[in-house]
Amino acid sequence: MIVALRQYFALCGDLLYWLFAAPFRGKPWRIGHTFAQIVRIGVHAVPMSALTALTIGVVLAMQSAAQLAKLGATVYVPGLVSSSLIRELAPLVTAVIVIGRSGSSVTAELGTMKVSEEIEALEVMAIPPMSWLIVPRFLAMVIMMPLLTVFSIYVGLAGGWLISHYSLHMSTAFYVSHALQYVELRDVGIGLLKSGVFGVLVVTIACSIGLNVSGGAEGVGLATTRSVVVSLLSVFIANAVLTALFFF
Amino acid sequence: MPSSTPDSTVGEPIIEVDSLVRHFGTQKVLDGVSFKVHAGDTFVIMGGSGCGKSTLLRHLIGTEKPTSGSIKIFGQEITTMRAEALQKLRGRYGMLFQSGALLQSLTVAENVALPLIEHTQLDAGLIDTVVKMKLEQVGLTGHGHKKPSEISGGMKKRAALARALALDPPLVFSDEPTAGLDPIMTAVVDELTQRLTQKIGATVVVVTHDMNSVFRIGTRIIMLGTGPNQGRIIAQGTPEEIKAHPHPAVQQFINGDPEGGADDSGELLYRETLLGSNETGRYSRSAILSKS
Ligand SMILES: Nc1ncnc2c1ncn2[C@@H]1O[C@H](COP(=O)(O)OP(=O)(O)O)[C@@H](O)[C@H]1O
Ligand SMILES: [Mg+2]
Numbered sequence: 424m425i426v427a428l429r430q431y432f433a434l435c436g437d438l439l440y441w442l443f444a445a446p447f448r449g450k451p452w453r454i455g456h457t458f459a460q461i462v463r464i465g466v467h468a469v470p471m472s473a474l475t476a477l478t479i480g481v482v483l484a485m486q487s488a489a490q491l492a493k494l495g496a497t498v499y500v501p502g503l504v505s506s507s508l509i510r511e512l513a514p515l516v517t518a519v520i521v522i523g524r525s526g527s528s529v530t531a532e533l534g535t536m537k538v539s540e541e542i543e544a545l546e547v548m549a550i551p552p553m554s555w556l557i558v559p560r561f562l563a564m565v566i567m568m569p570l571l572t573v574f575s576i577y578v579g580l581a582g583g584w585l586i587s588h589y590s591l592h593m594s595t596a597f598y599v600s601h602a603l604q605y606v607e608l609r610d611v612g613i614g615l616l617k618s619g620v621f622g623v624l625v626v627t628i629a630c631s632i633g634l635n636v637s638g639g640a641e642g643v644g645l646a647t648t649r650s651v652v653v654s655l656l657s658v659f660i661a662n663a664v665l666t667a668l669f670f671f
Numbered sequence: 672m673p674s675s676t677p678d679s680t681v682g683e684p685i686i687e688v689d690s691l692v693r694h695f696g697t698q699k700v701l702d703g704v705s706f707k708v709h710a711g712d713t714f715v716i717m718g719g720s721g722c723g724k725s726t727l728l729r730h731l732i733g734t735e736k737p738t739s740g741s742i743k744i745f746g747q748e749i750t751t752m753r754a755e756a757l758q759k760l761r762g763r764y765g766m767l768f769q770s771g772a773l774l775q776s777l778t779v780a781e782n783v784a785l786p787l788i789e790h791t792q793l794d795a796g797l798i799d800t801v802v803k804m805k806l807e808q809v810g811l812t813g814h815g816h817k818k819p820s821e822i823s824g825g826m827k828k829r830a831a832l833a834r835a836l837a838l839d840p841p842l843v844f845s846d847e848p849t850a851g852l853d854p855i856m857t858a859v860v861d862e863l864t865q866r867l868t869q870k871i872g873a874t875v876v877v878v879t880h881d882m883n884s885v886f887r888i889g890t891r892i893i894m895l896g897t898g899p900n901q902g903r904i905i906a907q908g909t910p911e912e913i914k915a916h917p918h919p920a921v922q923q924f925i926n927g928d929p930e931g932g933a934d935d936s937g938e939l940l941y942r943e944t945l946l947g948s949n950e951t952g953r954y955s956r957s958a959i960l961s962k963s
Contacts, residue, residue, distance in 0.1 A: 540772035543734050548786050548834075549761040 427635070434631040438561060441553040450551075456559035464525040464560065464626075465567025469574065472520050476575035479512055480504060480582020488591055497591050501598050502605035504583035505576075509606060509614045513575040515662055518621035521568060522654045526629040529560055530650035533633025534643035542634065552634070561626050568622030569615045576614070617665050624657045682710030684743075685842060685874045686731060691740035693726060693902075700726050701737070702902030706893055713868050713875045713888045717924065718895035723902055724878040725769055727895070728844050731876065732766050733757050744842070762790055764842040765835035769850075769878075771827035773819040779830045780806065780815030786837040805833040810859055825852045832860065836867070843867060845877045849884055857881065861888050882925055886910050894921055 446452060487503040533556065536542050545552045580602060587593045593601075632650040636642045686708035693701040700723040708714040716724050729735040730742060733749045742749050744764070749757060765786075773782045783802045787793055793801070806815055809829035819827055832848055848864065849857040865888050867873040879885055885892060892913045896905040897920075906913060906921045913921065922928075 536775075539775070540768045540770050541774055543729075544766070544768055544772035544774070544831075546734055547732050547761055547764075547766045548789065549758045550785070550789050551758065 427631075430635050431627065431631045434557075434634065435627055437553050438557060438627065441551070441558050442561070445554065450554055452562065453554060453559055456555065457562045460559045460563035461567055464521070464529070464563045465571060468521055468524045468567075468571060471524060472517055472571050472575050473578045475516055475520055476508075476513065476578040477582040479516055480508065480579035480584075481586055482582075483507055483512070483579070484583040484586035485590075488586065498601060500587055500591060501583060501593070501602035504587075505580060505602040506605050506610060508576050508579040508583075509610050511662075511666070513579055514572050514614050514617040514621060515658070517568065517572045517575045517618060518625060518658045519655065521564075521571065521622075522625055522651055522658065525564070526625045526654050527647050527651050529626065529629040530633040530636075531643055531647045533630060534636035534646045537634060537636045538639050538643060557630050557634075560630060561623075564622045564626035565619060568625070569618045572614065572618035613665070613669050617662065620661055620665065621658050624661060625654045628654045628657060684708065685710050685712075685745060686714075686876070687741075687743040688731070689741045689743075691727075691730060691742065692738045693723075693730065693735070694738045699902050701730070701740075704740075704895075704902070704904055706904065706907060708874060708876060708891070710874055711868055711872060711890075713864065713877060713890045715885050715889035715892045716876065716878045716895065717880065717885055717892060719897040719924070720880075722895040722897045724895060725846055728766070728846055728876070728878060732764070732844055733761070762838070763840055764844065765838065765840040767828070767832050767835045767843070767845040767848055769846040771819070771824075771831035773827055773831055773834070775819050777818075778815065779811065779817050779819065779822065782819070782830060783815075783834045783837055786834065790838060801837070805837055806830070808836070808863060809833045810856065825856060828852065829856070829860065832863070836863075839871060839873075841871075841873050843873055843875045845875065847878055847880065849879060849881050857884065864888050882927070886914070894918075894924065896920060 441450075442452075483504045484500055488497050488500050491497050491499055491503075533542075536556075542552050542556075545555055583602070584595065584598050587598045588595060629650050632646050632653070636646045638645075684707045686706075688707070689705050691701050691704040692699070704727065706714075716727060718724055726735065730737055731744070733742075733744075733752070737750055740750070744760060747756075747760060749760065752760070773779070774785070777785065780802050783805050784798050787798045787801060791798075802815065803812070806812055809832055811826060811829055811833065814822060814826065814830075819830070822830070828848060828851060832845070835843060835845070843864075845864070848860050852860060861884050864875055864877065867875055868890075875888075877884075877888065889910050891908070892910060893904050893907040894913070896903050900920070906916045906918050908916070914925065916922070
């Protein structure tokens with residue numbers, strides 16, 4: 424535990440250097456690698472995020488409609504859907520999807536490279552693994568997590584619209600205007616800030632655990648599980664802390 | 672000052688290792704190892720499986736830090752060196768890992784091209800030519816487009832050797848370059864190693880089990896001990912000196928004799944094989960089965 428924490432903070436320190444100092448010392452970010460990772464980490468997670476966000480939007484609308492109908496206040500359904508999605512659910516659910524799909528694969532990939540001596544080989548070829556492997560994954564994650572979250576918000580809103588339009592018989596214009604009425608720019612900012620924080624947590628945890636794998640193929644399997652568990656816990660805790668921060 | 676050291680064979684010392692100690696937990700894997708490698712040497716490290724040969728190489732290339740002791744490469748102390756300086760130094764040596772360690776995400780040719788792309792200003796056409804040449808040297812012409820997962824273990828080894836030699840480094844480390852190769856390929860790789868030292872004037876450090884290779888290419892040899900001599904050099908010298916070495920474990924190793932001389936470790940190993948037990952206790956069928 425203490426060793427793992429030390430490894431984690433060592434990685435974060437290195438990462439800061441390679442993100443912000445190294446580019447000014449003639450070691451620029453590797454844009455090509457970053458694009459490849461954007462596709463792997465971000466684009467490939469789109470279908471699953473979409474499906475999940477859609478179901479969440481639908482369920483939110485149905486659940487709130489069931490409650491609000493008792494008060495004859497179903498006009499508030501669009502606002503409820505949009506504000507829950509933007510501030511809470513879209514960032515969190517997207518993070519969960521990305522952990523399961525991309526965080527785990529980052530850990531498995533780096534862990535495999537570690538046990539097959541590929542990381543050491545990079546070092547010996549004087550190609551720093553931080554620059555070759557870690558920075559591209561970090562950038563890709565920090566770019567794609569907020570983008571995926573925005574995308575999830577739209578898809579989730581579409582899910583809410585399905586119920587509002589076909590079951591509650593709202594017009595599309597009514598749904599959109601009411602959905603936006605209760606959303607402030609601040610909410611969007613908080614949602615995106617959360618997703619950015621989640622992205623940083625997920626990718627640094629995945630990389631740290633992956634780079635420190637030992638014990639062959641079995642070790643890689645264990646590390647992948649650990650990466651998912653630790654990332655999920657960290658994201659849920661961070662979410663609570665951030666929500667509390669903006670609540671008070 | 673080539674003659675100032677008694678064991679100098681060819682030129683100035685390229686590698687100087689002094690009282691190197693490395694523990695993993697309570698296990699002493701390297702226990703006071705000292706030697707020098709001189710320019711132009713083909714320096715062979717031999718010894719039984721698990722005696723710490725790969726670990727020793729890892730210390731020489733600076734990816735592992737010793738518990739104590741000193742390692743100088745090209746006259747520079749690497750055990751306390753900062754990452755950036757170490758990276759500069761690494762441009763001057765190549766390493767062939769025991770597993771090959773080709774990057775799985777790249778093709779064989781891309782693996783060989785990688786050091787050239789990263790560390791030279793050569794244009795793409797020239798890099799292509801060099802890669803073709805390097806692959807030809809290790810007998811892999813026509814396999815450049817394949818992924819490492821699509822070629823055999825021996826081919827991986829040779830591709831990795833081509834990568835280690837891509838920049839024509841003056842110092843090459845090679846961890847069991849001929850393990851898993853057929854006799855012909857072994858001869859090809861040995862010849863390549865010899866050509867490095869004789870034609871290019873490089874210095875080579877080779878770990879190998881293959882006694883034919885040892886005496887074909889080695890100019891200086893050390894042998895690491897096992898059992899009670901774990902982590903210590905039990906013999907060093909020229910091939911002739913090693914061949915005539917009085918240490919029973921050395922003779923046993925050279926002759927591939929399971930009984931060996933009176934050496935404890937050899938004796939122990941032999942009995943363990945016969946009785947099916949090792950230092951951690953008896954192998955028990957149920958214990959093994961219950962683990963899976
Ligand atoms: N990272 C490590 N952690 C713990 N023990 C290790 C590690 N690397 C090597 N060892 C131990 O060091 C000993 C020597 O290993 P190695 O250098 O790979 O042997 P070989 O001579 O076969 O190349 C073995 O007993 C191995 O278990
Ligand atoms: Mg080895």
